[in-house]
Amino acid sequence: MCFRPADASADASSSKCPECGQDIQVLSGIxxxxxxxxxxxxxxYLKGEKPIPAAPAAPKPPASPTAPKAPGAPKA
Numbered sequence: 001m002c003f004r005p006a007d008a009s010a011d012a013s014s015s016k017c018p019e020c021g022q023d024i025q026v027l028s029g030i031x032x033x034x035x036x037x038x039x040x041x042x043x044x045y046l047k048g049e050k051p052i053p054a055a056p057a058a059p060k061p062p063a064s065p066t067a068p069k070a071p072g073a074p075k076a
Contacts (some may be wrong), residue, residue: 017035017037017038017040017042018040018042018045018050018052018053019035019038019040020035020037020038020040022035022037022038024036024037031046
């Protein structure tokens with residue numbers, strides 16, 4: 001039989017790892033010290049010693065093509 005804590009329901013909160021970006025399940029009363037995916041140390045982020053990196057900005061959409069220019073007038 002598998003034991004599952006009562007807090008491990010679908011409404012449990014989740015956060016993202018600041019290094020690998022994977023979702024980390026957060027159970028109440030349990031503070032993770034390492035990411036279960038990339039094994040990075042989360043303690044400096046929790047203490048505020050290391051800033052949490054901001055999400056990368058969305059790339060700019062490509063510029064729309066311009067209309068072709070009319071050919072120059074013939075020289076006399």
